[in-house]
Amino acid sequence: MNIENIEAFVYINHYGSFNKAADVLYISQPTVTARIQSLERELDCRVFDRLGKQIHLTEKGRQFLPYAQQILQVYQSGKHQIQSKGLVPDELRIGSTVSVSNYLMPHLLLHLKSAYPNLTLKLTTAPTEALIDKLKAKDIDLAFIRKVVNPAIQAYPFCEDPISLYVYEGHPLAQSGPGRTSIQSIREETLVFFECGSLDWLRLHRVLESMEQPPNIVYQVDNLETAKKLVIRKAGICFLPALSVQDEVKAGTLIRVDIAETEGISLRTSLISLNGEHAGFVESLLEIVPGKTPNRLIV
Structure with missing residues (x-):
């Protein structure tokens, strides 16, 4: 059984998309599709149901998934052991x-x-x-x-850090309960705007620029800690990466509000080497x- 076919299967299930798996694996979408077709021939069954743009594991796919994950783990662990046997620098x-x-x-x-x-x-x-x-x-x-x-x-894709709107404890948007709201709900709000200069923020810029009445950006900062403290002190609300606010979310001092128009925007971090x-x-x-x-x- 081809390890690349198993890798494609595990990645597609994780990311929920053939295109996304192709991006992460640095191969084309047709190549991903071909690998799944090859895997399905080897298993003599379908592993995914395709409903429009959405995909779901079939019952046979769900049964095979834990074995595929285990195979991939063992392979990658073995590869790491072989590579780490060489001379390790000080x-x-x-x-x-x-x-x-x-x-x-x-x-x-x-x-x-x-x-x-x-x-x-x-x-x-x-x-x-x-x-x-x-x-x-x-x-x-x-x-x-x-x-x-x-x-x-x-370059190796390492992680994606979702960018979401965060408000302070007691803010009206935090009282509306779970679920998504519209970007129009922040048009009257004071906004703290953090930006790190990354291209990943361009999509957020476009969303704000598309509003008939953009929010009032009173504070523009280039430091995450400053942005968080301004929100906690009720100076405004702010779009922030999830990793930066883990402690505050657990403590309840910052509350995430899901905005439909900004869903899927994230900071992508890659690990690079020569x-x-x-x-x-x-x-x-x-x-x-x-x-x-x-x-x-x-x-």
Whole structure:
């Protein structure tokens, strides 16, 4: 049985889309479709029902899923063991953007230290373009950035951080109960606008610009902690990445409000390296996404 067919099956189920799985696997959508067709021939059954743009596991697909996940885990664990048998350097230099340093990196560094006890870890925090330059100059070994298109650099999708509207405790939008509301419901609101300069924010810009009466942006900040504190102090409401507000959401000081028009907008973080270098470290990092099901294994 072809491991690539099993990988496509697990990824499609996880992301709920052939196109999304193709993006994550860096292959074309027809290739993903061909792999599923090949798998279905091998199993002699359909694994997905396709209803328009939506897909669902068939009963046979649900039965096969845990075995496919286990096969993929064993394969990737074995691959990691083989790659990690080589010479491990004494120091690993990692670069990351500010948000990754603040909200992901402590967990990732502890994971690496557990996997490589003798390793010294050095972290550099900088904007995406600066990190790319440092990687090309070999001043760092790996980096977590927003997006890159460069033939000399290998990029691995690491995680997606959904951008949602957050309001303070007691805000009228927080009292409306669960469910989605319209972007028009914030037209009278004072808005704290955080922006990190990433292209991922362009979709949010377009949504706001499409409103007949855009919200009143009183505070424009480039720091997540500042934005959060302004909302908590009831200065306004703000669109924020989910990872940055985990503690506040648990404490109940910030409440997420789902906006139909902004659903699906997220910050995408990739792990990058110079092609073929530090494969063992890359594979180890791709095994985890803090607080979630491992991104690479997708179980």
